[in-house]
Amino acid sequence: MSKQIKVGIVGGAGYTGGELIRLLVHHPYVAVSFIHSRSNAGKPVYAVHEDLVGETDWQFTGDLSQDVDVVFLCVGHGEAKKFLTENPFDARVKIIDLSQDFRLTSNATLGDRQFVYGLPELNREAIRQANNIANPGCFATAIQLGLLPLAKAGLLQNVYTTGITGSTGAGQSLSATSHFSWRANNIQAYKTLNHQHLNEIGESLLQLQPAGQIDVSFVPWRGDFTRGIFISSQLDLDLPATEVTSLYKNFFDGHPFTTVSDQPIFLKQAVNTNKCIIQLEKVGSKLVVHSIIDNLLKGASGQAVQNMNLLFGLDERAGLKLKANYF
Template sequence: MISIGIIGGSGYTGGELIRILLHHPEAKIDFVYSTTRAGKPLTTAHPDLQGGTEMTFAGTVNTNVDVVFLCLGHGNSTQFLKEHSFSAATKIIDLSNDFRLKADAKIDDKTFVYGLPELQRSVIREANHIANPGCFATAIQLALLPLAKEHLLGEEVHVNAVTGSTGAGVRPMETTHFSWRNNNVSWYKPFTHQHLGEIGESLRSLQPNASTPYFLPVRGNFARGIFATCYTRFDGSEAEAKALFDTFYKNAPFTQHVNRPIHLKQVTNTNQCHVHVHKHENVLLITSAIDNLLKGASGQAVQNMNLMFGFEETMGLNLKASLF
């Protein structure tokens, strides 16, 4: 049984992490740290945990836990680690974008490993510090990595991906307000999204000449999930493309190559990524779908924790989708 610390547990990713770890057979939550809710029950921020825990938010940090999850806003993890020290034995999994790029991966004596299991499973098993991938980055990379491995990504790769409102975090904003978001669709950060850096680095780790995709993120009028469509020139057959995906993901418990067209509800509330391949003339369309809060954040963080501690990779993560 390993001891867990969670920093920033009042947001969406913190809440999902708590929900998973409360039922993990090899994990025990030691503390959930919050500067604004110390002493208050976790259920004040996460009413879905009512009846599942009587824990309260902590105002202090236990520096000797086995693993700590940083569920802080982007840019805040670096500052937190400068102000707080953990024991040399404490493993750290960061869910922000602070350490995902190679140029940002080191802070003091800590070097963070990029935590996409389908790409770096063996490296993650030996790591002490993990930079958990971004949600869009996860969906897009899992759609494109099998092609990159065979150096088959075309000169241009185009991606359109729609995300639910939880991807913007728990703090209300104009574009997450119900009356604005409901019955509405809009794009944002065209071709400049912050996840493009990590996507490009991962693709070029397999195909050095791979270009960064043209990525258009879209706000959807639903709460959770990412549905990504990616396309690029492909000279092989559809059958050959499907074989590449089957081979690449044959040992990936949470990424499934699906032969029929996929939809978002297949993966919502799970740690799964479903991928589908379709060929039209000389263009290959790859569709991927994930839950942005689970495979795109907290579920993948626990998946990384399982690998780091030698647990079964799927432990605590056998969650079923809710189709109806």
């Protein structure tokens, strides 16, 4: 690709904004035009994201520019729609929103902008044709990737899911449950059976399995670590283990970031990468699907870059060939 993609970032001071900057600073086909932050305007990016010292001399700005090809919205839930309403971009500018504002079909339209749900393993061809992307949630990504092959085969009914996430999933603003003194040597269930990602999960599963009722019961956990998500979903399934494995490997064939492992998986395999790694365990008539991702990468900024690559006709792996930290 000869022409570089001109990128704007709104909300560049938070966790997802920082991860996005770390990915784009070395992306071979990207030129960052602006990184917007009202509270940090005029500061160098490395003053907030201190690990970027020596990587870039980019600065935060309080100004917006129309001279971009795509804008990433890394603002809080409920803020993206408000921001776009108050700061409309030209229709030719593509939008990738990392909040939950446009993920559901009922909320996917803003004026002339129609948002496509940006889970490449589900909607890759639609993403390639889209102008606006609603980036999936982190828990939603890990749970859906563990269940989509079964939905396509029409095999889902009652699913019981647990998942544990690191403290970065709560955002950068300090709260009682993200403080080190609370998190260390501690776990807690929260939003039991009522997590906000359940709605988008339900829509995606029904997209592949429109017939029959699917009930996903989800208990999320706060974990004693900074990043990563480990999901375990349990359901009744009479298919032999070999057939289930084939079902999964066939579904994800050609999707470069999702892998079905024949060995037990653990979180460090996915952290600091854009991977989702899945392990299947069959015990009698029960199937347990384990799936792991990095909540800030495949669960947020990495998937957003993957979507950008698809929007602009690039190899979806561009800028995302990352290495896990094994030790």
